[in-house]
Amino acid sequence: xxxxxxxxxxxxxxxxxxxxxxxxxxxxxxxxxxxxxxxxxxxxxxxxxxxxxxxxxxxxxxxxxxxxxxxxxxxxxxxxxxxxxxxxxxxxxxxxxxxxxxxxxxxxxxxxxxxxxxxxxxxxxxxxxxxxxxxxxxxxxxxxxxxxxxxxxxxxxxxxxxxxxxxxxxxxxxxxxxxxxxxxxxxxxxxxxxxxxxxxxxxxxxxxxxxxxxxxxxxxxxxxxxxxxxxxxxxxxxxxxxxxxxxxxxxxxxxxxxxxxxxxxxxxx
Ligand code: SAM
Numbered sequence: 269x270x271x272x273x274x275x276x277x278x279x280x281x282x283x284x285x286x287x288x289x290x291x292x293x294x295x296x297x298x299x300x301x302x303x304x305x306x307x308x309x310x311x312x313x314x315x316x317x318x319x320x321x322x323x324x325x326x327x328x329x330x331x332x333x334x335x336x337x338x339x340x341x342x343x344x345x346x347x348x349x350x351x352x353x354x355x356x357x358x359x360x361x362x363x364x365x366x367x368x369x370x371x372x373x374x375x376x377x378x379x380x381x382x383x384x385x386x387x388x389x390x391x392x393x394x395x396x397x398x399x400x401x402x403x404x405x406x407x408x409x410x411x412x413x414x415x416x417x418x419x420x421x422x423x424x425x426x427x428x429x430x431x432x433x434x435x436x437x438x439x440x441x442x443x444x445x446x447x448x449x450x451x452x453x454x455x456x457x458x459x460x461x462x463x464x465x466x467x468x469x470x471x472x473x474x475x476x477x478x479x480x481x482x483x484x485x486x487x488x489x490x491x492x493x494x495x496x497x498x499x500x501x502x503x504x505x506x507x508x509x510x511x512x513x514x515x516x517x518x519x520x521x522x523x524x525x526x527x528x529x530x531x532x533x534x535x536x537x
Contacts, residue, residue: 273321274443282343284444289378290341293323293400295441302452303327305434306374306398315370317362317385318378322348322355328374329355336370338362340378363388373397379405379446383421390428390457397455398434406433406451413521420478426522427470429455462523465530472496473529477517485520485528486513496532506532 273292277284284290293299302324308314308331319325319337321344328335329352336356339345345359358365363384372395377385379402386409389397401409404417409425410433411417425431437450464470476492477485486507489496497503507513510531512524520528 273323276321276347280343280347285341287380288341289318289380290320291376291442291444291446292320293376293441294443295437296323298437298441298452299323299327301435302376302398302400303331303374305452305454306372306396308332308372308374312371312395313369314372314374315367317373317375319348319355319357320344320376322352324374324376325352325355332372336368338365338367367392369393371395373399376400386421386455387424389455390424394457399453399455400437400450401453402446403436403449403451406453409453414519418518419481420474423474423478423522423525424471425455427460427464427467429457431455460526462526464526466533469496469533470526470529473532474525477520477525477528481518482516484514484516485510488517489513489532 273294284292308328310331310333312332313334313336314328314332316325316328316335316337319339325335325337325348334356336358337348338358338360339348340361342359345357348355348357363381373389377399382401382405408417408419408421409431411419411422432454434452434454437452439445439447439449472495476495477488479492480488483491489503489507493500493503497506511527512520
């Protein structure tokens with residue numbers, strides 16, 4: 269970093285916007301470790317979401333063949349185009365605009381979009397992602413069945429990738445300082461570690477069940493019947509064949525949900 273982020277903000281007369289999750293990384297050692305963890309090769313294309321003042325972007329550009337950065341705030345998009353001309357800066361909302369093909373994602377994510385962004389990422393082909401999340405969110409990503417943090421997110425992440433918390437990053441590594449610590453997380457896609465007949469149906473069953481994670485499977489499915497069956501009657505017809513139906517949703521492993529989804533398949537079809 270040539271100039272400290274606080275000073276750049278002052279010079280540009282920019283006040284960070286809370287609504288866009290603007291907490292800038294001011295600890296250059298964390299930025300270096302972040303980029304190291306991504307293990308970028310010289311032929312890689314890297315996608316960064318929310319480059320802000322370019323603390324990570326600059327380091328990424330030194331290592332990658334090509335860096336594409338998607339930034340929602342026009343003030344930063346303009347600043348980056350000028351200060352890092354080799355980087356392709358796209359101004360827009362990373363949740364809605366089309367992403368280019370990429371090998372690696374490295375980003376300090378705005379916390380408001382962590383969940384939809386992660387689900388969107390997991391549906392794309394890529395080799396590795398190293399992302400900064402709020403600490404609690406990262407804990408939910410790796411949570412095990414039966415724990416308070418276990419959620420639709422934990423199941424979705426487990427189904428599609430390996431996921432590891434690399435380090436806890438204290439809140440004072442950012443400006444303005446957020447209220448909670450962060451975590452650097454590495455995701456690497458891999459095939460589901462258990463058989464899934466129909467991934468779309470699996471995701472629909474996960475969505476329906478986790479609307480009511482404390483209910484039993486059968487009651488959860490009754491509440492969410494629209495997502496998994498053509499009618500209530502069709503669901504009731506198949507329920508006796510559904511395994512684990514008296515267990516609570518929050519206690520089911522991703523594999524067990526897979527067996528439920530396969531049994532439900534008959535109700536939908
Ligand atoms: N990468 C910078 C850093 O580490 O200092 C900034 C990180 S800051 C946590 C998040 C950045 O994401 C901000 O620059 C913000 O403007 C941008 N942002 C917020 N919502 C966005 C969205 N929907 N799409 C793209 N960028 C977004």
